[in-house]
Amino acid sequence: MTRPRLLTVAVTLACATGLTTTGCATLPSSSSPQVIDTFAPEGNDLAVPTPVPDQEPDLLVRDFLKAAAIADQRHAAARQFLTHEAAETWDDLAETIIVLRADLSAEGGRSADRAEYTLRAEKVGTLDPGGIFREDVGQLEVTIGLTRTDGQWRIDELPPGVVIEKAEFFSTYAQRDLFFLSGSGDTLVPDPRWTAADRTDLEYSLVNLLATGPRPGLTDSVLSRVPASVSVRPGEDDGADVPGTTIDFAGLPVLSSQATTQFAAQVVWTLARADVPGPYRLERDGAPLDERYANGWTTEDVRDFDPYPPAEPMRYALTAADGLVRLEPGGARPAGGPWSEVRGGSSASVSYDGRVLAMVVGDEDAGTNRLLVGAIDGEPTEILTARSVAGPTFNPVDGRAWVMVDDTRLVRIGMGRGGPDVQEMEAGPIRSLGGEVTALRIDQSGAQMAVVADGKVFIGALSAETGQPLAGTFRQVGRALGETATAVAWRDRSTIVVGRDTTEAPVATVSVDGAIAEPLSQRNISGPVTAVAAAGRDIYVVDRRSLLRLDTGAQTGDRYWREIPGLAAIRADPVVAG
Structure with a gap:
């Protein structure tokens, strides 16, 4: 299990032109990886600010902003800094804005009894x-605005909503994932949420959030077995010396055996x-809920729904001299067969079952690209020729390969016994992101897609019913990266990896909600990154x-980018599932 992730909000305006802008945190080549523009969390034992006798008005406002990060009891800590009338009328639910x-x-x-400050x-x-x-x-x-009340400064004029400085947000909130079912119903899709880091009723809070359903952008992309009609309460043994957690659901309808397992997978x-x-x-x-698990469910009981399952290592790469090569402990050797005879491959992906390969082959003289698809141990079939082909990427649900053709057409290809099945998909949601699409990747659940368009990164949803990209769901993430993105991949279902056209921090990871942006090591890497x-x-x-x-799991503070055995000093492209 992992610890809740603390927020690392990326700088936006100050870094609009990329991380190389003066004042934006980047990764020096002489140090270990650091978080992009981060503050070190101060821990969750932060003292709750209270008004100090005879406190100057500007300092009182500062403490009010710190207290505003504590949402308990309708921001009771922050209301101490307000006059009685303002405390009763302040609408803290209007909006919550996080600022740098x-x-x-x-x-x-300022006069003897009145002060007014502008917050920018x-x-x-x-x-x-x-x-x-x-x-x-x-x-x-x-x-x-502030006024003196009984000789002490108190705030009597403030806008609706809450303003929280990023440092305070780090100290009081943590990121935790809700899980919903993919359209196929057999895998989980993370939906990150931010809750108070130290709340004591976390289990009930998270399950109640599950009952409210997914975020708006995922509504038509995922399913849920946790109905909105349920409410939760502590079990009868709550507080007793019983290991684990008991949650009693009220209003839960009778579920089939399959639905019960899916429900348990989401909650567990x-x-x-x-x-x-x-x-x-x-x-x-x-x-x-199920007598078979009267003593409690564990993750092993719903292991098939593991949202972060182990992934296969990279087994293939593309080279100029030998085409498709197989990576083995002793090095790299030609994979053999027709695919190793293909030259000019610029990008490729293999299906999740390891049976089908899709490859884009460039012809520099003609200025065109060909898309080849076929069994990895069989003959490749030419599907189309175009000026540009972004992708390929495989959908794990139906096993089809997807590409964006000439920045205008979205095509998916299935390989059946009768040959390739080519279908046009709804490209409008992706065309609206920008003029030049250079990369697209479907996530491991088949619910979301990452796209690089005009150097910016977007994440959107795919319909649970039709598999089509859903208009209105694509949103830009990692704004601190500016317009430097060249390539994207899914590290897991909640994090993407972004390659950048820059020498400073050329590779970064971004969380699916855009809240966390981290540069990866800059040791022994020389940007720009193309794949x-x-x-x-x-x-x-x-x-x-x-x-x-x-x-990324190496137990060392200084992680180095290293060459692949057998491919040292050879220009090659990675080939992985997805």
């Missing part, structure tokens, strides 16, 4: 209802990934020299 840093200036003047800040995101983080940009400017993995202790005794109105791929804890990139591998 709040600057105060006394432009409104750079917005980096909003926290929407349900703990949904949404990247945002722009300048915030609000007025805060949501709680387990948030470090809520198991086993998990799931009850309906005081009785076990990225991920296989488990290993990340592969092609820099200006060769194909490199980074072991």
Whole structure:
């Protein structure tokens, strides 16, 4: 199980031109990997600010902003800094804006009993209802007025909503995943949410959030066995000396055996990934949901739904001299067969079952690209020829390969006994992102797609019913990366890897909600990066020299990008599942 991830909100306006802008945090080549523009979390034992006797008005506003990060009891801690009338009328639920840093200036003047400050800040995101983080940009400017009450300064004028400085957000909130079912119903899709880091009723809070359903962008892409009609309460043994967690569901209808397992998978993995202790005794109105698990469910009981299953290592690569090569412990050797006779391959992916290969082959003289698809141990079939082909990527649900052709057509290809089946998909949602599409990747659940368009990264949803890209769901993530993205890959279902056209921090990871952006090691890598791929804890990139591998799980503070045995100093492209 993993610890909840603390927020790392990326700088937006200050880094609009990329991470090389002066003042934007990047990864020096002489140091270990660092988080892009991050603050070290101060821990969850932060003292709750309270008004200090005879406190100056500007300092009181500062403490009010710190207290505003504590949402308990309708921001009771922050209301202590308000006059009685303002505390009763302040609408703290209007919106929650996260800013980089709040600057105060006394432009409104100050008298013996009156003070007015203008708060200016750079917005980096909003926290929407349900703990949904949404990247945002722009300048915030609000007025805060204070008056003397019984000789002490108190705020009597402030706008609706809450403003939280990023550093305080780090200290008081943590990211935790809710899990919903993919359209096929046999795998889980993470939906990251931000909740109070130290809340004592975390298990009930998370399950209640599950009942409210997925975030708006995922509504038509996922399914849920946790109905909105349910409510949860502590089990009868809550507080007793019984290991694990008991949750009693009220209003839960009778479920089939399959639906019960799916329901348990959503709840168990949501709680387990948030470090809520198991086993998990799931009850309906005081009785076990399933008598077979009266003593509690564990992740092993729903292992088939593991949202972060182990991934196969990279087994193939493309080379100029030998075409498709197979990677073995002793090095790389030609894979053999027709695919090794193909030259000019620029990108390729293999299906999740390892049987089908899709490859884009470039012809520099003609200025065209060909898409070849076929069994990995059989003859490739030419599917189409175009000026540009972005992809390929495989959908894990139906096993079809997808490509974007000439920035205008979205095509998926299935290989049956009768030959290739080519279908036109709805390309409008992707065309609307930009003029030039250079990369697209479907995630491991088949519910979401990452796209690079005009150097920016977008994530959107695929319909659970038709598999088509859903209009209105694509949103830009990793705004701090500017317009430098060249390639994208899914590290897992909640994180993407981005290759960049820059020498500073040429590879970064971004969370699916855009809240977390981290540069990867810059040791022994020379940007720009033209291709990225991920296989488990290993990340592969092609820099200006060769194909490199980074072991992100290595137990060392200084991780190096290393060449692939047998491919040292050889320009090659990675070939992984997906």
